[in-house]
């Protein structure tokens with residue numbers, strides 16, 4: 001049975017050049033939708049097995065003979081591209097250096113982010129994995145200091161309307177449903193924030209999006225995996241880092257875009273979409289001289 005998502009219905013077609021195919025079987029091994037099999041010295045496709053072709057492109061990407069293309073479910077022959085040479089790919093040391101160099105940046109130079117740089121970030125984001133292809137992730141780009149500031153101001157208006165969500169009475173009602181730990185976090189961290197954003201914005205200070213010159217909101221349809229936006233956003237942060245930008249994830253916006261309000265309407269964010277993630281970008285004002293060695297909440301081996 002073919003999988004139905006917002007962007008894709010039906011199966012993709014697997015087109016095989018049987019003249020070139022040498023029956024090595026790699027495509028059959030990597031295909032987990034399961035429509036491929038070899039019988040009587042020929043590669044076959046049976047779309048009725050499990051999900052049929054979901055358009056993941058694994059068979060085309062692994063084929064040493066370059067004899068498979070996929071058409072449908074938002075993928076086509078032009079999307080199967082050559083790999084960069086091995087020596088051009090980052091090794092662990094290079095990747096780790098990039099990761100250690102990243103900090104959450106909340107102070108920016110008075111410099112806009114160029115359109116080509118934004119495009120490079122989007123090109124990197126489009127390589128991110130997703131629960132099911134094709135990606136359902138949508139990106140709202142707030143381009144330029146003025147637009148980011150406008151969004152922050154609009155968001156603060158939403159906070160004014162919704163701040164009762166975090167009143168002692170509302171939190172008290174929620175407490176039995178969310179548990180003590182979540183209640184404590186809401187009370188000590190989340191609840192004071194809307195008032196803080198409202199008061200500082202009234203003084204002309206933007207503590208929500210930190211006067212960034214660029215922000216992107218990653219959100220995705222209800223048929224996406226809830227993690228897809230966060231993975232795409234993380235790719236955007238790392239791509240931006242490699243381009244000399246600083247970034248910071250902003251978690252305080254997305255929960256408010258799950259219900260219809262002037263911001264979701266004005267910026268075209270469907271409220272049925274999965275909760276997304278906002279990220280700000282810009283050229284860092286300050287140079288950091290050291291990194292921070294962090295620890296995880298826990299590591300458990302079971303061997």
Ligand SMILES: Cc1cc2nc3c(=O)[nH]c(=O)nc-3n(C[C@H](O)[C@H](O)[C@H](O)COP(=O)(O)O)c2cc1C
Pocket residue numbers: 102103104105106248249250251252
């Ligand atoms: C999901 C998520 C949400 C975040 N939300 C905010 C936010 O709303 N405002 C903010 O200033 N920083 C936010 N941050 C940044 C964290 O505070 C920051 O990552 C953390 O303090 C560690 O610092 P580092 O990124 O420099 O290592 C967020 C980070 C993540 C991963």
